[in-house]
Amino acid sequence: MRYPEDVRYTSEHEWARLEGGLVTVGITSYATDQLGDVVFVELPQVGRKLEAKKPFGVVEAVKTVSDLYAPLAGEVTAVNEALAENPGLVNQAPYGEGWMIRLKPEHADDMKKLMGHDDYAQLIEQEQA
Amino acid sequence: MPATTLKRTPFHRFHAAAGAKLVDFAGFEMPLRYTGDVREHQLVRTGVGLFDISHMGEFRVEGAGTVAFLDRALANDVAGMTVGQAMYTTMCLPEGGIVDDLYVYRSTDHFMLVVNASNTPKDLAWLRGLCPADVRLSDHSDETALLAVQGPKAAEVLKGHVPDAALAMPSNRFVEGPLFGVPAVIARTGYTGEDGFELYFKGSDGARVWNGLIEAGRPFGIEPVGLGARDTLRLEMAYMLYGNDIDETTTPLEAGLGWTVKLAKPEFNGRAVLARQKEQGLTRRLVGLVAEGRRVPRHGMVVESGGRAVGVVTSGTFGPSLEQAIAMAYVEIGSSTPGTRLEVVAGPSRIATHVVKRPFYTRGSRR
Numbered sequence: 001m002r003y004p005e006d007v008r009y010t011s012e013h014e015w016a017r018l019e020g021g022l023v024t025v026g027i028t029s030y031a032t033d034q035l036g037d038v039v040f041v042e043l044p045q046v047g048r049k050l051e052a053k054k055p056f057g058v059v060e061a062v063k064t065v066s067d068l069y070a071p072l073a074g075e076v077t078a079v080n081e082a083l084a085e086n087p088g089l090v091n092q093a094p095y096g097e098g099w100m101i102r103l104k105p106e107h108a109d110d111m112k113k114l115m116g117h118d119d120y121a122q123l124i125e126q127e128q129a
Numbered sequence: 130m131p132a133t134t135l136k137r138t139p140f141h142r143f144h145a146a147a148g149a150k151l152v153d154f155a156g157f158e159m160p161l162r163y164t165g166d167v168r169e170h171q172l173v174r175t176g177v178g179l180f181d182i183s184h185m186g187e188f189r190v191e192g193a194g195t196v197a198f199l200d201r202a203l204a205n206d207v208a209g210m211t212v213g214q215a216m217y218t219t220m221c222l223p224e225g226g227i228v229d230d231l232y233v234y235r236s237t238d239h240f241m242l243v244v245n246a247s248n249t250p251k252d253l254a255w256l257r258g259l260c261p262a263d264v265r266l267s268d269h270s271d272e273t274a275l276l277a278v279q280g281p282k283a284a285e286v287l288k289g290h291v292p293d294a295a296l297a298m299p300s301n302r303f304v305e306g307p308l309f310g311v312p313a314v315i316a317r318t319g320y321t322g323e324d325g326f327e328l329y330f331k332g333s334d335g336a337r338v339w340n341g342l343i344e345a346g347r348p349f350g351i352e353p354v355g356l357g358a359r360d361t362l363r364l365e366m367a368y369m370l371y372g373n374d375i376d377e378t379t380t381p382l383e384a385g386l387g388w389t390v391k392l393a394k395p396e397f398n399g400r401a402v403l404a405r406q407k408e409q410g411l412t413r414r415l416v417g418l419v420a421e422g423r424r425v426p427r428h429g430m431v432v433e434s435g436g437r438a439v440g441v442v443t444s445g446t447f448g449p450s451l452e453q454a455i456a457m458a459y460v461e462i463g464s465s466t467p468g469t470r471l472e473v474v475a476g477p478s479r480i481a482t483h484v485v486k487r488p489f490y491t492r493g494s495r496r
Contacts, residue, residue, distance in 0.1 A: 033150070036161075036357055037165050037166045037167045039423055039447040040422070040423035040424060040425075040454075042424065058424070058478075060423065060424055062167060062357065062446055062447050063161075063357050063360070065427060091165070
């Protein structure tokens with residue numbers, strides 16, 4: 001499995017991508033592989049302030065359900081409305097069209113606290129061992 | 130990491146080669162999914178899928194006292210079975226709780242019992258404890274392979290590779306005969322709501338039958354299907370999963386399996402308790418729930434009515450053929466009428482649901 005290098009990762013299998021001062025958040029391909037087909041994603045309201053490492057939503061798959069955790073603190077500026085109609089985008093393009101929320105981070109520096117590509121790949125290897 | 134070694138079926142290498150995600154199920158390393166739960170589910174509803182369910186347990190019962198023994202151990206009517214009949218039944222404790230749900234096959238000179246993998250050792254010990262001297266009970270789980278071919282195109286796949294009688298028989302019948310040239314029990318049974326067959330044969334013939342089915346099924350789009358889709362298919366039909374929906378603390382009457390309980394029989398394990406329960410009326414019942422949104426009620430979640438706990442969810446999933454979140458739950462009898470609005474507690478959220486008649490899915494090809 002491949003993990004893109006232009007995003008940072010959490011141990012809860014979210015990814016975060018900093019672009020133009022905003023952070024886009026989704027779940028990794030490892031997470032979607034573990035979950036199976038996603039049938040519903042519960043996302044917060046735009047404007048809600050999220051705390052780092054606290055749940056902000058729920059991803060519901062056929063077989064199982066999982067909480068979504070904020071990679072860093074910030075205010076929700078957008079949610080992926082397309083997921084309401086087509087939650088399967090999370091499986092098809094977890095790092096692209098399957099994104100979940102966009103945040104205005106409290107401290108953009110918090111991105112550095114997240115895992116890089118190599119550390120995340122290593123974490124997955126350990127989880128699978 | 131776990132020190133125990135998982136058992137493997139004769140088809141393990143085919144699952145691995147197909148890229149299946151393998152998981153521990155009842156001590157066996159089994160395929161959870163090959164491509165995707167929903168895709169595999171639809172394959173069975175519209176075409177044909179191939180399941181490895183060799184983890185299930187098979188017992189052979191024979192000897193002069195067999196019918197009397199089985200009629201005493203099982204809730205359903207064994208004496209009334211004809212040769213070539215397959216029958217679903219529950220097996221109860223004297224206290225009425227369910228030891229297991231199983232299939233009974235009546236052959237000319239013996240019976241075959243097919244039990245849940247998770248219960249195989251328990252059932253064997255339980256039945257041995259009840260077994261009289263004129264009955265021989267033997268466990269053939271390890272050497273028996275079991276594949277299920279399920280879907281509206283299942284019969285077309287088997288055409289020419291099984292005796293013609295197997296294709297002409299209705300559901301819950303079986304024949305003993307060649308399957309791709311090897312000895313087999315060919316049953317028109319399943320756990321999906323679709324037409325289909327369950328095929329029992331020696332594990333040593335596994336590769337021949339698997340390859341034969343994949344080859345014969347190719348024109349019909351056959352693909353292997355994992356336990357993930359097996360669960361969504363069975364739950365759309367409101368079929369029981371032992372350990373979730375039924376166990377030793379629930380009775381067949383509470384589970385809606387009263388049709389497997391033949392109180393007219395003079396005596397069987399659980400009879401007195403079940404007769405009393407029927408006479409006095411149930412206090413709770415397993416019902417079907419359909420959610421209003423797409424959040425899924427899951428096993429163990431509490432069911433509420435007007436803020437008061439009235440039950441608990443036993444199984445839940447998103448039903449791909451219904452495009453609805455569905456569940457089964459034990460609820461107080463006063464909350465069990467179809468149409469009743471109930472809420473399921475999902476952490477801080479509430480899932481709005483209503484009670485429906487089972488099964489959820491009624492358009493299957495099962496005949």
